[in-house]
Amino acid sequence: MKIPAEIKIVALVVGTCAFYTYVGQLVPQKEVQPPAEVLISSDITTEEMIAIGEEIAQGKGLCLTCHTVGESGALRFPDLAGIGSSCTTRIPDKSGLEYLAQSLYEPDIYIVPGFNPGMPNIARPPIGLTNDEMLCVIAWLQSMGSEATVTLETRHSYNTDAPEAE
Template sequence: MNRALPYATPLVPAFVVIGFFVWFANWIPQTRWEPPKVQAISAALTPTELAEVGRTIVRQRGCLACHTIEPDAGVKGGGRGPNLAGVAARRAQGVKGGPGNLVDYLAQALYEPGAYLVEGYADIMPPSMAAPASLGYEEAVAVIAYLQSLGKTPTVKVGDVPRPAAGARSAQPAGVATSDPAAMFAALACNGCHSLKTGETLVGPALDAAGIKQAAAERGMGPEAFLMESIVDPKAYERKGFPSGVMPQDYGTRMNAMQLAALVRHLAAQGGQR
């Protein structure tokens, strides 16, 4: 005599429910996810499209490590560089004694950032063609279009902006003409991003004794070896919580071996004492 298993009956509703959801899932039109396509920068882009590309570049190339975009904050936001919000309105007529319109002013600010300094700010920004931004011409135009949009309607297109001077991209920054380590620290604008005061964070980590010792231990190096690597190859080890790719990559070529050694000894000895 066949007898039904005592646990079979309760399973029937479960199979019905599962079957319904399987049918329903297959009934829904299936879509395939694909990563967003990278938009090429060309003369065909409208100013608005170009500005959107520029917005991405500004966020990806380290610009916001020093600049902020704070509406209604005026030129002095909370960053190491001027607030970018409203720059189009503030510099609509360019600057006195310099470029007489917004586009030329923004181009100069990218190509020759030291040519005009906003009052209260140091000359610490590298040219946009150099590290860390390393912008090509079309990328620089996209950034200009985005900066135009921060206060006005963007109008610029590829071809409307003058190109940087011939050879500007490949030109090496000037070397350091001093062997005094404290002067080198200032001449290389290290103090624009790093503080020697314990716990004082600017753009990069403070170069205080405790911080250097901890980072060196994490890297498995002595403090002086760690500092040397950080100067000549800053991407070899980047500390968490700080913007990536911001520190220039050419310091190893701007100082000779004796200058490098002197700066490393100075930082190892002075960290945390100022």
């Protein structure tokens, strides 16, 4: 029985698509949901800010897409472990809080030696963190290596016109 070429062609097309679909099922299956909006009520404590800051770092802020925490070796972007204490000594005459705020709002001003510029402006879309969310991220950063001292009332150069706060 001679199978007509058309049937074989159909079988080939279907089979090829099936093969590639099968390969697609073999790789890790990950569904990525849009980031959940984190509600920051006005009376949260610093501890709660640290937790929210960590959530933002893993989700909406996309921080951990590029930065590592606790890794050494040939890194593309500065590792964040211990940033809570190293932020005070990075730039002379700049307080730790101001340094963290500058790194978040205007990352291109100071580049950690040994790395290249590349951090996007996270206060603007697509990441678009609000000032309160930034304070939570600062709290989380401070908690890694030191004590978190910021509250929602904290003022730095980027969230008010008033001069530098604590």
